Amino acid sequence: MILSRVHTVFALLRHFSHRQRYFLWPLLIVLLLSSILLILTGGLSYVAPFVYALF
Amino acid sequence: MSAVLGISAQYHDSAAALVIDGELVCAMQEERFSRIKNDAALPIAAARACLRHAGITANDLDAVVFYENPFAKLERVLVSTLRSFPASFRKFPTVVREQLGHKIWVLDDIANALGVPRTKVSHDDHHACHAACAFYLSPFEEAAILTVDGVGEGVTTTISKGSGTEITRLRALPYPQSLGLLYGALTAYLGFEVNEGEYKVMGLAAYGKPTRREELAKILKTSSDGSFELAPEYFAYDTDADVGFSPAMETLLGPRRLPGRPWDLPGNADDEAHADIAASLQEATTDALVALAREAKRLTGLDALCIAGGVALNAVANRDILRKAGFSRVFVPPAAGDAGGAVGAAFRFSHAHGAKRGKALVTAALGADIDTERARDTADAMGLRSTRTETPAQTVVDHLERGDVVAVAHGRFELGPRALGQRSILALPEDPDVRDRLNRVIKRREPFRPFAPSVLAERASEYFEGAPNDMTAFMVTVADVKDGAKEKLRAVTHVDGTARVQTVTKENAPLLAEVLLELEKRGRIPVVLNTSLNGAGEPIVGSGEDALAFFDSHPVDSMLLGDDLFLTRDKS
Numbered sequence: 001m002i003l004s005r006v007h008t009v010f011a012l013l014r015h016f017s018h019r020q021r022y023f024l025w026p027l028l029i030v031l032l033l034s035s036i037l038l039i040l041t042g043g044l045s046y047v048a049p050f051v052y053a054l055f
Numbered sequence: 056m057s058a059v060l061g062i063s064a065q066y067h068d069s070a071a072a073l074v075i076d077g078e079l080v081c082a083m084q085e086e087r088f089s090r091i092k093n094d095a096a097l098p099i100a101a102a103r104a105c106l107r108h109a110g111i112t113a114n115d116l117d118a119v120v121f122y123e124n125p126f127a128k129l130e131r132v133l134v135s136t137l138r139s140f141p142a143s144f145r146k147f148p149t150v151v152r153e154q155l156g157h158k159i160w161v162l163d164d165i166a167n168a169l170g171v172p173r174t175k176v177s178h179d180d181h182h183a184c185h186a187a188c189a190f191y192l193s194p195f196e197e198a199a200i201l202t203v204d205g206v207g208e209g210v211t212t213t214i215s216k217g218s219g220t221e222i223t224r225l226r227a228l229p230y231p232q233s234l235g236l237l238y239g240a241l242t243a244y245l246g247f248e249v250n251e252g253e254y255k256v257m258g259l260a261a262y263g264k265p266t267r268r269e270e271l272a273k274i275l276k277t278s279s280d281g282s283f284e285l286a287p288e289y290f291a292y293d294t295d296a297d298v299g300f301s302p303a304m305e306t307l308l309g310p311r312r313l314p315g316r317p318w319d320l321p322g323n324a325d326d327e328a329h330a331d332i333a334a335s336l337q338e339a340t341t342d343a344l345v346a347l348a349r350e351a352k353r354l355t356g357l358d359a360l361c362i363a364g365g366v367a368l369n370a371v372a373n374r375d376i377l378r379k380a381g382f383s384r385v386f387v388p389p390a391a392g393d394a395g396g397a398v399g400a401a402f403r404f405s406h407a408h409g410a411k412r413g414k415a416l417v418t419a420a421l422g423a424d425i426d427t428e429r430a431r432d433t434a435d436a437m438g439l440r441s442t443r444t445e446t447p448a449q450t451v452v453d454h455l456e457r458g459d460v461v462a463v464a465h466g467r468f469e470l471g472p473r474a475l476g477q478r479s480i481l482a483l484p485e486d487p488d489v490r491d492r493l494n495r496v497i498k499r500r501e502p503f504r505p506f507a508p509s510v511l512a513e514r515a516s517e518y519f520e521g522a523p524n525d526m527t528a529f530m531v532t533v534a535d536v537k538d539g540a541k542e543k544l545r546a547v548t549h550v551d552g553t554a555r556v557q558t559v560t561k562e563n564a565p566l567l568a569e570v571l572l573e574l575e576k577r578g579r580i581p582v583v584l585n586t587s588l589n590g591a592g593e594p595i596v597g598s599g600e601d602a603l604a605f606f607d608s609h610p611v612d613s614m615l616l617g618d619d620l621f622l623t624r625d626k627s
Binding site (some may be wrong): 001003004005007008011012015016021024027028031034 | 124126127129130133134137151154155159160162163166167173174
């Protein structure tokens with residue numbers, strides 16, 4: 001399970017590593033950090049308030 | 056052996072399709088198993104049913120292909136969210152929840168659910184899969200291909216050229232220029248559910264006049280090369296995903312119609328005004344599609360056209376494309392929408408790895424068969440009595456001749472939104488009272504909605520203009536009912552004199568063909584009213600148990616389930 005998640009994260013990073021997509025990196029980093037929070041806390045209800053606070 | 060499973064999911068009409076050595080073996084929508092209409096969940100039950108049908112296991116699969124690129128989709132979502140910031144501010148948490156919650160992990164989820172190694176699971180391109188579904192199922196060796204839908208990863212419309220196993224994209228229109236989103240937004244404006252009510256808008260259009268084209272021209276601006284632009288001020292995809300249109304739309308066209316209000320057509324002025332908007336939308340959409348098809352003709356110079364994407368299910372537009380765009384033949388697959396994306400994904404992987412093209416699609420009956428023994432056990436448990444018939448077609452005709460409405464569940468269920476004789480409700484086509492009974496009591500739907508006729512293919516030209524053609528086998532186009540036939544076909548002729556006709560052969564719907572031949576033998580016209588076997592808000596029946604549940608709760612007169620006949624009067 002974790003291995004396949006890692007596979008997906010690398011595929012995601014590969015997709016966004018094109019020069020034309022660099023401007024999306026800040027948003028992507030926020031999303032990935034949120035994702036880590038999601039995994040650590042085990043639920044999106046914990047993540048949503050952080051996202052609200054950020055924006 | 057090379058076995059490839061295609062998967063479409065996450066938005067609507069999720070499906071699984073199995074291609075072995077370049078041939079489509081089966082394809083099924085998840086809704087037939089989950090009993091949730093237009094189910095968007097991962098089609099794991101459908102995938103397992105495909106494997107069971109082919110007699111293989113997940114270990115035998117060479118690849119599992121998801122029909123779109125989740126990372127490119129995420130990119131489009133991020134870009135459009137940024138573009139519409141700060142208006143998209145409120146939607147952002149929802150976007151995060153959907154994307155992080157499950158959408159970007161779809162390939163992992165597929166691998167885990169099916170028990171295949173993650174390395175065997177890959178993704179493809181949404182519109183390329185639509186194009187592949189239409190072209191590889193078509194009878195054409197070479198064809199222009201037009202795909203039109205709401206949105207894929209980043210594009211909404213493509214023109215391609217297909218030749219053998221090669222498909223080359225020639226043009227694409229980017230999001231948010233989208234005929235699918237336009238039709239969806241006005242479907243919501245007219246009070247119907249998006250991704251479900253578009254058929255209702257098409258049926259409603261026949262009751263109106265296209266008097267609002269001037270206003271529609273402000274919303275949809277077309278160019279001579281087939282491209283088009285939507286005026287952004289009328290839409291709200293990135294801020295209000297529920298309806299997709301902005302207050303400016305109501306300022307232009309008048310107040311939206313509230314969902315659920317009963318329709319009163321003809322007669323009610325408000326309803327007639329909304330029917331005029333539907334007619335204007337239908338005409339504007341048809342004109343835009345014809346212009347795109349003409350551009351496809353100009354770019355490819357070919358005589359045949361394949362169309363796919365959700366907008367390709369617009370049967371009225373398909374008729375006009377065949378008439379006006381310069382192609383001598385047009386093909387639309389029975390599951391032109393996202394369900395067909397699973398088929399295209401499997402085909403593309405298969406052909407990219409050397410498989411030859413399979414046979415052209417003959418029948419839409421690509422689903423699971425009835426499990427007769429299990430259905431009989433269930434019927435016994437429900438206290439439903441039946442009699443076994445050796446001559447099912449004759450038995451059905453006996454009941455039709457009595458004026459019965461007969462449900463039929465026989466053979467493998469169909470792929471796509473149309474019941475084509477395997478999961479159908481049948482009646483004789485003469486009496487318009489039958490139509491009203493079906494609409495009001497059995498299907499419980501809007502009174503303006505028409506019913507389709509099924510006709511023997513070799514006799515179709517006697518009753519319908521331009522039939523049969525490459526689309527009529529799958530009920531994806533309409534035809535004008537000939538003047539001399541309208542009296543005999545009152546229950547299946549729409550208010551505008553058209554019918555969404557299905558032409559039947561022994562190959563595409565064996566039992567229905569037998570029914571029509573039997574009617575012919577008894578001196579009747581070989582035409583029946585054919586509507587899908589489902590109640591209001593339900594998916595079409597899949598299994599024998601679903602058919603029994605339908606029979607138990609809906610007032611049809613009789614039902615043929617496999618070779619067993621159930622009569623309403625025998626219900627205990």
